[in-house]
Amino acid sequence: MTSTYQRPLEAATLLTGRSHGPEHRYGRSGPAFWDGLTLSSAATPQPLAAARSAGLIQAEHLLETACLGSRNGDFAAPSAGAIQPYECYAVVDDDAAPAVYALDPVRRSGRLLHRGSEVAEALARSHGPVPESGFLLLVAARPWLSMRKYGDRGFLYTQLDSGHLATHLLLAAGDQAERAELLVGPPSAPLSEPLDQLLRLAARCRQLVSVLRVSGLRPGAPARTHTGWSYQDDRSAVPTGDPVAWLEEACWDSIPAGGADAHTDGAPGGRPLPAAGLLTGSSALLPHAPLVGGTDNRALAARRRSAKGFRPGPIPLDQLTWALGGMRTALPVDLPADPRFSATLVARDVDGLPTGAYDLTAPDAPPRPGAVDPDELVAACMGQQQLRDAAALVLFHAPRRSLHSGGRRHPVGPLFRAGALGHLLYLGATRAGLAVTAIGGFDSARWAELAGLPTEQDVLYILLLGTADGSTAKLDRMQTAYAQDEK
Ligand SMILES: Cc1cc2nc3c(=O)[nH]c(=O)nc-3n(C[C@H](O)[C@H](O)[C@H](O)COP(=O)(O)O)c2cc1C
Structure with missing residues (x-):
């Protein structure tokens, strides 16, 4: 039976066209508010009968590795509070x-x-034509999904989470095709604008974070996905656009636009991107032990999980450096080298390494001895007791001023880099058999002081390593947001 059902007008009270002013969002009358509480289903979709192209099937397949690629059915990429604040376009x-x-x-x-x-x-004005025997896969962040739980800090988590997802997809695509490369950095931000405009992303409070270019699909790549996908033709809905919920709009409007980066030479139109390390500098604690790629990465991604708690006791130094070596994996990403971005290891209980802070990017920097006691660690991690006995931490940090150009307009390069390196470290730790979890709930200034970092450094992201205890609940998924230090 076909339906001519139309969305009732009243339901629009909870949604805003982007041109509406704040009076549409607040101070609604009782009946208008009540209208806003009701749901109205979409018009019956127009199914799309046409056969799917090989590129589309491969894009589906790649996304299935992101959402069904783990052994326990969870998402393959970690995300603050397991929120996954992004969406994908092929x-x-x-x-x-x-x-x-x-x-x-x-x-x-x-x-x-x-x-x-x-x-x-x-495409002609941005990333060039669809690659032969391939596709482009776009990750667009939706900051409000994280901001509605974590407030302003949710924007930071959205950027880190997107870095994890894009890196996961890049590694998984390397298994599926001859070439896979990621366009994300300042060079590609202006490049991305035509796609951003076509999809009305900014108008819908989304930010284009990365474009994965995949070409030369391997003959053995699956010709269809395991589970049925259904498609609809939404082209007629595009001109009117999706209305935006007022809360999403309020979150988006609270983010500064961000400065315009100079358009340097990107990698448009099929010019291959060389693979490069994401950390500038080196250290004896950071061996050249990249992830090997292919099915190994897929297996690591399937096993990777965030630790729910740590138990006391040392971890062996060689196991730790084997984990850290994952960060030496060179990736074809257009992020330019950034010597201002650094990583520091805080060793608390490592067999063979005195307690203290070690610069992972400056080979000649002397260690800064000193222990971080468990109460201090918990306090600097916003009261997260389950982290008390972590044996080591990796801090990613950069000068605050290097963050300012990012905002609604551009992804924040150092945060994306931290997310990507965090992902490599997760996989490295999984390979080495160490328990690992990223955390976003931490006091940046306090950690900078504990690790003896120069004063202008902002700690952007922390990963903890150690031995898992038997905890079964992942506490940061609960409603109480550690980032907020709620009582
Ligand atoms: C940016 C970011 C911030 C996170 N913050 C915390 C945190 O503060 N505390 C914590 O225990 N876990 C934290 N996690 C881990 C997530 O809870 C975890 O990724 C999520 O629950 C999904 O579980 P999984 O990683 O095992 O798939 C964070 C993860 C990310 C990516």
Whole structure:
């Protein structure tokens, strides 16, 4: 039976067109507020019967590794509070016409948004044509999904989370195709604008974070995905756009626009990106022990989990350096080398290494001896008792001023880098058999002092390593947000 059902007008009270002023969001009358509490289902979708192209099937397959690729059915990439504040779009060739689909691997559904000349024009002004025998996969952040739990700090988590997902997808794509490369850095930010405009991302409070370019799919790559995906043609809905919920709009408007980065030479139109390390500098504690790639990475990603708690006791130095060596994996990412971005190891209980702080990016820097006692650690991690007995921590840090150009307009390069390196460290620790968890709930200034960092350094992200205790609950997923230090 076909339906001509239309969304009732009243339901729009909770949603804003982007041109509406604040009076539409607040101070609603009782009836208008009540209208806003009701749901109205979408019009019956127009199913898309056309056969899916090989590129689209491969993009689906890649996304399934992100959401179903772990051994226990959880998401493959870590995310603060397990929120996953992003969404994905694939650009593929549909019968020789470029097309953009919004893909949702959880519902296993796709929506065709654009096809034909408008996509070709946007690509010509940005990333070049859809690669032969390949596709582009876009990650767009939706900061409010994290900000509604964590307030302003949710923006930081959104950037770190996106770095994890993009790196996971890049590694997984390397297994599927001859070439996979990630465009994310300042060079590609202006490049991304035509796609951003085509998809009305900023108008819908989304930020394009990365574009994964995959080409030369291997013959052995699966021709179809395990579980059925359904598609609908959403092109007629595009011109009117999706209305934005007022709360999402309020979060988005609270983020500064960010400065314009100079457009340096990116990697448009198929010029290969060289693989490079994401950390500038070196240290004897950071051996050249990159992840080997291929199915090994897939197996590590499937096993990787965040520790729920640590038990007291030392970890062996060689196991620790084997874990840290994962960060030496060279990746084809267009982030330029950034010597201002550093990593510091805080050793608390490592067999063979005195307690203290060690610069992982300056080979000649002397260690800074000193122990971080358990009460101090818990306090500097916003009261997270489950972290008390971590044997070592890795702090990623950079000068505050290097963060300022990022905002709504551009992803924040150092945060993306921290997320990507954090991901490599997760996989390195999994390979070495160490328990690991990232944390976002920490006091940056206090950790900078504990690790003896120069005063202008901001600690952006921390990962803890050690031996897992038997805890079964991941506490930061609970409602009480550690980042807020709520009582
Ligand atoms: C940016 C970020 C911040 C996080 N912050 C914390 C934290 O403060 N405390 C904690 O125990 N876990 C933290 N985690 C780990 C997440 O809780 C974990 O990734 C999520 O629950 C999914 O579980 P999984 O990593 O085992 O798949 C964080 C993870 C990320 C990526």
